[in-house]
Amino acid sequence: MTPQTESWNLAALGLGLLSFAPGYLGGAIIRMRASPQRDEVLRALEPLNAHRIHPNISDEHLFGGLDLAATLKSDHIVDFKGLFDDHFIAILSMAERCSTELAAKLGHQLDLDVGHCILALDEGAEEEEATPPALSERLPFHISPIGKMPVGWRPVPAGTALVDPQSVRCSIDDLNTVTALASQFGIDSMRAPLLALRVARAHAAFSGHKKLDQRDIEVAVSLVYPQRATQIPSDVEPDTTPALEPETGAEPNADTPRDIPEGDMLVDAVRALLPPHVLAGLVPTGTARRSTGQGAGQKRKGNRRGRPLPSRPGRLDGRNRIDLVATLRAAAPWQPIRRKQNALSSKLLIRPSDIRLKRYQEQSDRLLIFAVDASGSAAVSRLNEAKGAIELLLAQAYADRDHVALISFRGLDAEILLPPTRSLVQTKRRLANLPGGGGTPLATGLQQALLLALQSRGKGLTPTVIALTDGRANIALDGSADRARASADAGKVAQLIRSHGISSLVIDMSARPQSGLEALALECDGSYLALPRADAQTLTGAVSVALGV
Amino acid sequence: MKTPFPFSAIVGQTAMKQAMILTAVDPGIGGVLVFGDRGTGKSTAVRALAALLPPIRVVETCPVNSPRSADCPDWAELGSKKLVTRPTPVIDLPLGATEDRVVGALDIERALTRGEKAFEPGLLARANRGYLYIDEVNLLEDHIVDLLLDVAQSGENVVEREGLSIRHPARFVLVGSGNPEEGELRPQLLDRFGLSVEVRSPDEIGERVEVIRRRDAFESDHAAFMETYSAEDAKIRDTILKARKRLPRLVTPDGILEDCAAICIALGSDGLRGELTLLRTARALAAYQGKRKLNRDHLREIAPSALSHRLRRDPLDEAGSGTRIGRVVEEVLG
Structure with missing residues (x-):
């Protein structure tokens, strides 16, 4: 069977299990672009009668709140029910756009374990664009079939419940196998084995067994583990099944003790399904975790709506929004008096003077983009200083609303080493190993910084470009090693930075200050700082002073 | 629910x-x-x-x-x-x-x-x-x-x-x-x-299996499981109540106060809240352990959790603040 067919078959099985026991399993991530194939997949879930929600859904919708229309009509408070009041089966569309906050709320609802089920439709195109981990962590299945849908594909039909999944018996060996396998694949979270156990139980119940067997566990691990794996188990490690727990004796049904070969089979089953980036070893070993989604730092695109200020009396002029609750509050105490004046109406009487308007105080987040020259021999020290400075700035930035990003340029290329973030933990991990050496493509570095600055500005941040270099640009934009062209190109990009009105700072880290760099700073209308032998502390200090951080 | x-x-x-x-x-x-x-x-x-x-x-x-x-x-x-x-x-x-x-x-x-x-x-x-x-x-x-x-x-x-x-x-x-x-x-x-x-997640496989086993028992064999552990919970609750009674009478030697201050100065924690929390928590710990008098072991045990979040963060220090506190506490208390 080809891997493609295999993945579709698994998807069919997962969907079947899901429509069999939605509340018990809790949901799935369906990572596919909108397509007839996805429609086909969703058709399998139609019997669930799911309710569609979107990432911008309001809390009142989810958890209930004041039903304003009904309240006004009936003169007493009418609440409408939140979606999560009952067993709620939701389809969350565009889950990759879901905010961490919403994910946390949904995750909490799943944690209550009262039979909610969330189907997250994830249309992320890039690796980074994914459902927030707070949610994906709690959903057992990550369905993302690869390749073309096989002809005649249909989900395994959900039968009627012969057995309650909860009542399926499972032996201590099963627990051992499932847990050991999770650690072999570098899955840290304890939720994964628990979810796998649930899936195994659901599968057993689905096939009408009262006890877990090998096939149930195989299905469960191949459905739950591959997307969470961070490492490939090394073959030399022989202890597939751990040392048996002393409790084994207490379990009377130790009739089929699992031995090593079966465990190996499970390992192979999961290994065959690992996503390519794990196979390619892209997840660095040592960091046993993988951040599938973006941290809050990046996720918080655009601006916060700002912090709400108390509402003000005012007039509606089409530009501002009415704060209905505040307006009601303002009108409420006057109702008896107004009713006396206007005996005909028993309805709520609102005068223009009651109108209250919503106000927000918006504050723009600043983004510091470090473009660091990683070329030549001095690269290592410079990069280290830049790393130090970034971490120090981030540590300081807690009071301010600063994000930082890091671009390094060397050889022929510039790459974004650290996308805009506020998370210190994430930063440390990403900055752990940085390469150095090669030519100085200053123009390319600046260009990359400019692009990032424009992008982030589109998301509502205020970017500042900080270039750390020794100024001997020797690689032009087109990659040719031509000093004259290289510095001309750098000048051009600098002018572009100026024309976009992006503030900038050029830090000269060469032993002797370069007049060329001062000119460059002039060209991008930024400040110039000569900091020979700057260390992380001085660098941070200088940046803070220059930018008023 | x-x-x-x-x-x-x-x-x-x-x-x-x-x-x-x-x-x-x-x-x-x-x-x-x-x-x-x-x-x-x-x-x-x-x-x-x-x-x-x-x-x-x-x-x-x-x-x-x-x-x-x-x-x-x-x-x-x-x-x-x-x-x-x-x-x-x-x-x-x-x-x-x-x-x-x-x-x-x-x-x-x-x-x-x-x-x-x-x-x-x-x-x-x-x-x-x-x-x-x-x-x-x-x-x-x-x-x-x-x-x-x-x-x-x-x-x-x-x-x-x-x-x-x-x-x-x-x-x-x-x-x-x-x-x-x-x-x-x-x-x-x-x-x-x-x-x-x-x-952190437990590193040891035995411990991990135990987590899964208990959680599984909680879900599948709810009544029996709750019976076993609610008795355990009740024991902890009783100890808490006893500790509350003991707390006001607990003796705090002056030397310990000096130790608290010395630790906080050595760590350079901002404000005085560090000392106060350190002392209070150590007292609570001593009371919970059924002791009548506070001693240095209590400080040692509690210092990381009472102080780790109050330090000026040094992001270049990879070891983390817990280790730093342990080191300083050992230096001060000898």
């Missing part, structure tokens, strides 16, 4: 469990912050805490759980003034909570129907004398954080809005949990937490 997973059934995570028990012994410690990876049982532990806490005596209809009818705020319209025994409140502050819901607001229903101005108490009122739990505390919106900072410090909630001018006691133990990968916490809020602990 299902009964929460019992506290005593949580495998490992001793630092977290100890910190929570100590806040129950002495609520004045000022709360716990639990930071760690996903799936390490942070939320489980906090939700389990409720079952551990000894019940309190409250005026039956008082919105702020006052212990005597004389303490009830004057704006509250009391029905029955009978004293009743209630479980210690553990109030969940949901992430999306509005300001109105947190601090309380004008009771719209009464205002609309009867034209009366009355106060509808919020979550802070309900959490008085109990616990306020914020899951994913680092994602809490800034304006709610500001509110909490103020109230957690003063122990009083002052509402000045919509023509209302109301104040009521709001003394609660703040418990927060979060994942540092999703964002940092502002130092002002960090400082308000008495203790901070970091949790």
Whole structure:
């Protein structure tokens, strides 16, 4: 069977299990672009009668709140029910756009374990664009079939419940196998084995067994583990099944003790399904975790709506929004008096003077983009200083609303080493190993910084470009090693930075200050700082002073 | 709603469990912050805490759980003034909570129907004398954080809005949990937490299996499981009650006070809250262990969780603040 067919078959099985026991399993991530194939997949879930929600859904919708229309009509408070009041089966569309906050709320609802089920439709195109981990962590299945849908594909039909999944018996060996396998694949979270156990139980119940067997566990691990794996188990490690727990004796049904070969089979089953980036070893070993989604730092695109200020009396002029609750509050105490004046109406009487308007105080987040020259021999020290400075700035930035990003340029290329973030933990991990050496493509570095600055500005941040270099640009934009062209190109990009009105700072880290760099700073209308032998502390200090951080 | 997973059934995570028990012994410690990876049982532990806490005596209809009818705020319209025994409140502050819901607001229903101005108490009122739990505390919106900072410090909630001018006691133990990968916490809020602990997934396979086994038993064999562990929980609760009684009589030698100060100076922690928390927590620990006198071992044991979040962070120090504190404590105490 080809891997493609295999993945579709698994998807069919997962969907079947899901429509069999939605509340018990809790949901799935369906990572596919909108397509007839996805429609086909969703058709399998139609019997669930799911309710569609979107990432911008309001809390009142989810958890209930004041039903304003009904309240006004009936003169007493009418609440409408939140979606999560009952067993709620939701389809969350565009889950990759879901905010961490919403994910946390949904995750909490799943944690209550009262039979909610969330189907997250994830249309992320890039690796980074994914459902927030707070949610994906709690959903057992990550369905993302690869390749073309096989002809005649249909989900395994959900039968009627012969057995309650909860009542399926499972032996201590099963627990051992499932847990050991999770650690072999570098899955840290304890939720994964628990979810796998649930899936195994659901599968057993689905096939009408009262006890877990090998096939149930195989299905469960191949459905739950591959997307969470961070490492490939090394073959030399022989202890597939751990040392048996002393409790084994207490379990009377130790009739089929699992031995090593079966465990190996499970390992192979999961290994065959690992996503390519794990196979390619892209997840660095040592960091046993993988951040599938973006941290809050990046996720918080655009601006916060700002912090709400108390509402003000005012007039509606089409530009501002009415704060209905505040307006009601303002009108409420006057109702008896107004009713006396206007005996005909028993309805709520609102005068223009009651109108209250919503106000927000918006504050723009600043983004510091470090473009660091990683070329030549001095690269290592410079990069280290830049790393130090970034971490120090981030540590300081807690009071301010600063994000930082890091671009390094060397050889022929510039790459974004650290996308805009506020998370210190994430930063440390990403900055752990940085390469150095090669030519100085200053123009390319600046260009990359400019692009990032424009992008982030589109998301509502205020970017500042900080270039750390020794100024001997020797690689032009087109990659040719031509000093004259290289510095001309750098000048051009600098002018572009100026024309976009992006503030900038050029830090000269060469032993002797370069007049060329001062000119460059002039060209991008930024400040110039000569900091020979700057260390992380001085660098941070200088940046803070220059930018008023 | 299902009964929460019992506290005593949580495998490992001793630092977290100890910190929570100590806040129950002495609520004045000022709360716990639990930071760690996903799936390490942070939320489980906090939700389990409720079952551990000894019940309190409250005026039956008082919105702020006052212990005597004389303490009830004057704006509250009391029905029955009978004293009743209630479980210690553990109030969940949901992430999306509005300001109105947190601090309380004008009771719209009464205002609309009867034209009366009355106060509808919020979550802070309900959490008085109990616990306020914020899951994913680092994602809490800034304006709610500001509110909490103020109230957690003063122990009083002052509402000045919509023509209302109301104040009521709001003394609660703040418990927060979060994942540092999703964002940092502002130092002002960090400082308000008495203790901070970091949790990690267990490394040992045996321990992991045990976690799964217990959780599985909890789900599939609920009644029997709860029976076993609620007895365990009751034992912890009794010890907490005994420790509370012992706490006022606990002897604190002067040498220990000097040690506290010396540790905090050596670490360069800001303000005096570090010393105070260190001392209080060490006393609570000594009382919980049934000791009559505080000694250096108590300080040693508790220093990392009482101080780690109060240090100026040095991001270049890879070892983390826990190790640094351990080193300094050893230097100071010898």
